[in-house]
């Protein structure tokens with residue numbers, strides 16, 4: 001744990017006093033030769049999928065601040081929640097183990113017996129305690145009470161529980177993960193080299209941090225969120241309430257744009273074209289997008305760039321675009337994408353040349 005000194009442009013915000021260095025940063029930014037990009041668009045990718053190995057993705061940056069708060073409060077056990085393949089819950093469980101804490105996670109699932117694949121496999125290896133609720137369990141009436149029940153039980157046992165908010169997104173602590181990432185991007189020259197930043201939004205904390213930092217630094221960059229759950233209206237109000245909590249005199253609609261229509265059937269539900277796109281991108285560029293977040297956002301980006309201006313929602317400020325890769329590789333390996341690959345392995349018979357036969 002180290003004292004945290006916020007960037008000077010963030011002096012008006014209430015900053016956390018400490019952070020724990022968990023992420024491998026700065027993450028690289030490099031050109032990305034994605035096929036299907038129209039002429040004139042240059043695309044780079046910021047690799048926040050490389051913030052670590054098991055402890056990886058965008059959630060690590062938020063956990064640096066949240067878990068510092070937990071440790072300072074003497075927490076012994078973390079409680080969090082998410083979908084059955086939650087990247088956030090997995091990152092929390094891995095970080096907790098590194099720091100000597102236990103994790104209880106309340107996960108939504110449609111099936112009572114889950115296969116231990118992807119994130120759930122790592123959750124199990126870290127010995128996180130998994131509590132399942134129904135796949136459509138509402139947060140307020142089902143998940144929150146379940147977390148409170150676990151919290152009460154842990155207190156009875158003499159433990160010190162700490163609830164980590166959904167997706168690590170809260171307006172006072174988790175938000176610093178991507179406020180601070182903005183300072184990293186400034187040092188990488190993003191403000192001079194990039195006109196537009198595109199990313200997926202799930203719980204909205206990553207986007208909120210970037211958008212508020214963008215506003216506070218009065219940069220010329222425009223940020224575009226692709227909702228993969230809920231919709232633009234929901235995220236405008238999420239960011240508005242964050243702005244209010246931080247007492248910033250601006251409206252979300254003035255500082256961020258959203259592109260709706262690419263979440264498909266719903267959160268964590270993939271269409272065949274999403275999976276085909278992920279396979280195409282991996283097979284041509286070696287970048288692994290995930291089915292829940294980055295795959296849909298990037299699919300949407302390519303679709304938008306190729307739509308006629310009259311129907312295009314994405315209004316770029318310029319031609320130099322940066323896609324923020326927020327992670328998700330472990331979720332990609334949950335078994336569902338494998339099933340869609342028609343012929344995953346091409347067996348090439350090996351012919352050993354006679355000259356080298358022994």
Ligand SMILES: *Cc1c(COP(=O)(O)O)cnc(C)c1O
Nearest residue numbers: 087202203204206293326327328
């Ligand atoms: C959680 C997550 C997101 C969304 O980030 P939010 O801050 O919740 O909006 C995007 N990509 C990946 C891979 C994630 O795990």
